[in-house]
Amino acid sequence: MSSSNSHNIVKYSAITSAFTLILILIALIPTTRKSMKWNTCVNHTLGWFNRADSGLSQFDDNTKLSLAVAVCNGAVHEPVIKPAS
Numbered sequence: 140m141s142s143s144n145s146h147n148i149v150k151y152s153a154i155t156s157a158f159t160l161i162l163i164l165i166a167l168i169p170t171t172r173k174s175m176k177w178n179t180c181v182n183h184t185l186g187w188f189n190r191a192d193s194g195l196s197q198f199d200d201n202t203k204l205s206l207a208v209a210v211c212n213g214a215v216h217e218p219v220i221k222p223a224s
Contacts, residue, residue, distance in 0.1 A: 177211055180207075180210075180211040181204075181207045181208060181211050184206075184207040184210050184211060185203060185204065185207045188203045188206065188207060189203070
């Protein structure tokens, strides 16, 4: 192989690698935004749980964290089991 051919292969490989890296970074933007919003939800929910008037301040930190995660994940708990129809 001549020197110019090997130089072209390296050049095209570098361009392809850079382009692929840029595409991966662009694809991660929505996931990053969603993660930031979810983390904000957990932090705000924990702040509300830690307030004295919330009624949940007496629970330990792990319990409050698991409740905050459930709230931010959209968990809905019904205290009454509905009979099958």
